[in-house]
Amino acid sequence: MQQIIDLIQTYSLLRMLIAFLVLIGIVFLNAIVMGYLERKIAARIQRRWGPMEIGVQGWLQMILDGVKMLAKQLIVPRDADRFLFRLAPLLCFTPVVMIFAALPFSKALYGINLHIGLIYIIAMASINVFAILIAGWSSNNKYSMFGAMRSVAQNIAYEIPILLSLLSVVLTTASFDLQKIVEAQSGWLWFAVYPNLFVAFVIYLIAGCAETNRAPFDLPEAESELTAGFHTEYSGFGFGLFAVAEYGNLFIMASIASIMFLGGWNGPFGLASGPLMGAFWFLSKVFVLMLVMIWVRWTYPRVRFDQLMNLAWKYLIPFSLVNLLITAFLVKMI
Amino acid sequence: MSLMKNTLDILKSGSFDVAESDYKKCGYHLEVKLTESQVRDFAQAMLDCGFYIDFVSAVHVTPCFQVVYQFAHFDEACRINAKAMANAQGEIPTICDIYHGANWHERETHDFYGVVFTGHADLRTLLLSEEDADLKPLLKHADKLVNVETITRKSGGDAEMKPVKKTKEEQTAAE
Amino acid sequence: MSTMTKFETTDKHRFLLNMGPQHPATHGVLRVILEMDGEYAMGIDPVLGYGHRMQEKMAESRTWPGFYPNTGRMDYVGAMPFNHGYVALIERMAGIEVPERAEYIRVITSEMNRIASHLLGIGAYVLDLGAFTPILYAFDDREDILDALEDITGSRLTYCYYRVGGVLKDIDDTFIKRTRAFIENFRKRIPMYNDLVTGNVIFIKRTEGVGIITADMARRYGATGPTLRGSGIAYDIRKSEPYSVYSHFDFDIPTGKNGDSLDRYYVRICELEQSLRIIEQALDKLPDGPVLAKPKRAKLQEGDCSFSVETARGVLTYYLVGDGSEVPYKLKIRVPSYSNLSLLEEMCTGMLIADLVSAMGSLDLVIPEIDR
Numbered sequence: 025m026q027q028i029i030d031l032i033q034t035y036s037l038l039r040m041l042i043a044f045l046v047l048i049g050i051v052f053l054n055a056i057v058m059g060y061l062e063r064k065i066a067a068r069i070q071r072r073w074g075p076m077e078i079g080v081q082g083w084l085q086m087i088l089d090g091v092k093m094l095a096k097q098l099i100v101p102r103d104a105d106r107f108l109f110r111l112a113p114l115l116c117f118t119p120v121v122m123i124f125a126a127l128p129f130s131k132a133l134y135g136i137n138l139h140i141g142l143i144y145i146i147a148m149a150s151i152n153v154f155a156i157l158i159a160g161w162s163s164n165n166k167y168s169m170f171g172a173m174r175s176v177a178q179n180i181a182y183e184i185p186i187l188l189s190l191l192s193v194v195l196t197t198a199s200f201d202l203q204k205i206v207e208a209q210s211g212w213l214w215f216a217v218y219p220n221l222f223v224a225f226v227i228y229l230i231a232g233c234a235e236t237n238r239a240p241f242d243l244p245e246a247e248s249e250l251t252a253g254f255h256t257e258y259s260g261f262g263f264g265l266f267a268v269a270e271y272g273n274l275f276i277m278a279s280i281a282s283i284m285f286l287g288g289w290n291g292p293f294g295l296a297s298g299p300l301m302g303a304f305w306f307l308s309k310v311f312v313l314m315l316v317m318i319w320v321r322w323t324y325p326r327v328r329f330d331q332l333m334n335l336a337w338k339y340l341i342p343f344s345l346v347n348l349l350i351t352a353f354l355v356k357m358i
Numbered sequence: 359m360s361l362m363k364n365t366l367d368i369l370k371s372g373s374f375d376v377a378e379s380d381y382k383k384c385g386y387h388l389e390v391k392l393t394e395s396q397v398r399d400f401a402q403a404m405l406d407c408g409f410y411i412d413f414v415s416a417v418h419v420t421p422c423f424q425v426v427y428q429f430a431h432f433d434e435a436c437r438i439n440a441k442a443m444a445n446a447q448g449e450i451p452t453i454c455d456i457y458h459g460a461n462w463h464e465r466e467t468h469d470f471y472g473v474v475f476t477g478h479a480d481l482r483t484l485l486l487s488e489e490d491a492d493l494k495p496l497l498k499h500a501d502k503l504v505n506v507e508t509i510t511r512k513s514g515g516d517a518e519m520k521p522v523k524k525t526k527e528e529q530t531a532a533e
Numbered sequence: 534m535s536t537m538t539k540f541e542t543t544d545k546h547r548f549l550l551n552m553g554p555q556h557p558a559t560h561g562v563l564r565v566i567l568e569m570d571g572e573y574a575m576g577i578d579p580v581l582g583y584g585h586r587m588q589e590k591m592a593e594s595r596t597w598p599g600f601y602p603n604t605g606r607m608d609y610v611g612a613m614p615f616n617h618g619y620v621a622l623i624e625r626m627a628g629i630e631v632p633e634r635a636e637y638i639r640v641i642t643s644e645m646n647r648i649a650s651h652l653l654g655i656g657a658y659v660l661d662l663g664a665f666t667p668i669l670y671a672f673d674d675r676e677d678i679l680d681a682l683e684d685i686t687g688s689r690l691t692y693c694y695y696r697v698g699g700v701l702k703d704i705d706d707t708f709i710k711r712t713r714a715f716i717e718n719f720r721k722r723i724p725m726y727n728d729l730v731t732g733n734v735i736f737i738k739r740t741e742g743v744g745i746i747t748a749d750m751a752r753r754y755g756a757t758g759p760t761l762r763g764s765g766i767a768y769d770i771r772k773s774e775p776y777s778v779y780s781h782f783d784f785d786i787p788t789g790k791n792g793d794s795l796d797r798y799y800v801r802i803c804e805l806e807q808s809l810r811i812i813e814q815a816l817d818k819l820p821d822g823p824v825l826a827k828p829k830r831a832k833l834q835e836g837d838c839s840f841s842v843e844t845a846r847g848v849l850t851y852y853l854v855g856d857g858s859e860v861p862y863k864l865k866i867r868v869p870s871y872s873n874l875s876l877l878e879e880m881c882t883g884m885l886i887a888d889l890v891s892a893m894g895s896l897d898l899v900i901p902e903i904d905r
């Protein structure tokens with residue numbers, strides 16, 4: 025056992041390979057758990073039962089759905105660009121795994137620790153919009169194209185407030201290293217406690233909702249307008265990968281929030297945060313945030329596209345800019 | 359009831375053949391008989407009086423189609439039924455530029471009966487599919503087609519429906 | 534249904550978008566061809582007839598009692614008033630008196646059906662705007678109504694309960710108890726709908742000022758029902774040409790102010806309460822007696838006759854021409870959504886596609902009713 029650990033620690037490439045295999049598993053597991061939770065919680069919000077048939081309380085339902093998706097035919101529309109059409113789901117899914125590698129689940133539990141972890145994650149996350157654009161364009165369907173166009177405009181608009189609000193934290197810690205940022209919040213002094221960073225946190229949550237295309241900002245796949253938006257033409261596991269990636273992105277969004285603002289793997293009130301307990305605290309925070317987003321999704325109607333743009337350009341960006349200035353000023357003063 | 363009186367006066371002064379009818383028996387207050395050339399003037403008069411369009415339809419009779427217009431008013435109970443005979447070619451002027459809602463009713467009537475609304479810009483099929491454009495499903499077979507007199511309410515006639523009883527001749531014929 | 538579109542797009546910045554016949558926002562098999570400029574719909578051409586069944590031909594090819602079941606199958610969401618219009622038309626033509634208890638039962642069931650229809654309309658509308666939850670709450674309440682109606686009519690959706698001269702079956706104490714319990718329960722639920730939907734900022738932003746219908750437009754197109762009342766005109770056949778026993782009850786006609794989607798939605802919410810009031814009064818005053826006059830087969834007299842009722846969506850007019858036989862010579866069915874939808878083009882040209890969905894949803898369309 026010790027030998028294996030030594031081996032892993034000596035060869036970082038081996039360590040990364042194992043980490044990636046595990047991470048792909050985690051991404052799928054996350055999609056299954058979140059898919060199940062979302063369906064169950066949505067059902068409870070809507071006064072119904074949700075999946076009940078397969079397994080106790082229907083907990084096997086999502087696994088069966090995955091099998092069903094695998095068994096389905098991958099239909100490529102006749103006029104679609106075949107190569108790009110097939111490429112898009114992969115392009116959507118791969119960055120999610122790559123980001124998972126850089127997430128510090130706890131002090132010792134991570135795929136890879138980068139000094140510029142935050143920049144890496146944000147750079148990888150922006151590939152998502154590229155994948156959606158390719159999916160929409162290659163489907164050769166007007167609804168898909170609408171969804172793709174909306175998605176690009178929306179993601180560009182909402183990446184700015186996300187970056188600006190995260191920069192406030194970077195200014196405070198003077199580091200892009202996620203581990204260092206988490207360590208800076210040890211004890212109970214999480215960044216969300218400071219007023220200026222709390223504002224940044226709220227801005228980040230709203231913008232993150234839009235960035236992951238979740239209701240009430242799910243314009244790229246607005247069902248009643250665009251049938252299913254960019255993935256209208258996808259079937260089988262092409263569609264499945266989009267769904268997995270969506271939950272993966274949701275997880276990433278929530279974990280960035282908990283790393284940057286909620287103390288990452290730090291336990292509340294200075295409670296123990298060893299390698300496993302740290303992961304426990306981290307995951308609890310992430311899931312609480314994700315459940316809040318599910319709650320929002322099943323409660324509110326969808327905004328209109330111009331209203332969405334207004335929210336970003338007229339409110340979130342100016343507010344986060346001002347907030348960044350105030351943070352910079354405070355950091356300089358203290 | 360002032361609205362009805364007013365409308366009656368306006369229509370009478372416009373030289374339309376208008377008569378009050380028994381609402382309890384036929385469901386409308388005023389009955390108007392139009393000639394083909396009066397249709398558009400009548401529709402304009404209706405719009406000026408503030409009536410909304412209820413429907414446009416037709417009845418297939420001899421000698422030709424009887425086109426039926428019904429209007430009612432938002433403010434008071436006043437329902438107007440107007441009938442006009444189409445000309446021998448089955449043509450009648452459109453009112454869809456006066457009452458835009460007549461557009462679909464006229465397209466539908468064209469679908470079902472083949473009444474041609476002259477001046478209607480867009481007589482594509484609406485409810486029927488294109489390959490059925492010549493079907494004209496509501497045209498009567500020759501043996502069922504009746505004269506316009508048959509379907510006209512007899513003034514002062516008995517409102518009670520006649521019970522179904524076979525006459526002796528019919529019974530013997532059936533046997 | 535016409536496969537040819539009227540648009541001849543020469544402008545290379547514009548393109549045609551085919552919305553439907555299997556589009557979530559068209560509530561069934563309606564197809565709307567849109568000429569788009571980016572996200573703006575610059576031209577609108579609804580294509581009807583995918584669910585066309587030629588009901589008027591069916592009416593002409595059978596004796597008049599044979600058409601009863603068809604009346605419940607046009608507007609399947611609010612079928613009772615369609616029943617009502619047809620039997621009342623024959624009664625008017627034949628001069629048949631209906632026992633008062635039967636008229637009261639007709640009013641009670643019609644109003645319950647109206648509530649069920651409005652609940653579905655409201656739920657589906659909010660679903661169009663992207664909120665999934667309210668429709669299931671609405672279904673929850675609608676279920677109570679359907680259960681109660683199922684007990685006495687035998688069906689849950691396509692009713693065939695009214696007969697010329699009365700109703701098929703008398704209501705019993707269970708039904709009355711159930712209805713009273715429903716009224717009490719539902720009164721508490723209406724504020725919940727207002728909290729959940731009406732007061733929501735996003736909902737108001739999506740509906741306020743969208744799809745304005747003016748009184749003049751309504752007149753030219755013949756728009757009726759909540760679609761019209763949203764524009765501030767208190768027109769309701771139940772008040773203006775009172776049929777059945779509606780004149781015995783005290784109720785208001787809620788109206789909107791601006792004629793936008795929000796007003797049309799809110800009129801429906803207010804009508805729920807008015808329908809509850811009517812049902813309550815009818816239950817209180819319910820007289821004893823028979824529910825079905827002695828049925829008779831009869832020939833239709835020569836001449837024409839029309840009857841209008843207020844359905845959940847607006848004015849329904851049956852216009853019957855008789856030639857002295859048992860078979861109607863002609864039956865025109867004027868359905869409300871048909872006229873309501875025809876103003877879509879004028880209402881929505883130049884709108885964003887999201888607003889188009891919002892405006893179209895607020896008309897509360899039932900496509901099989903339009904197609905007949």
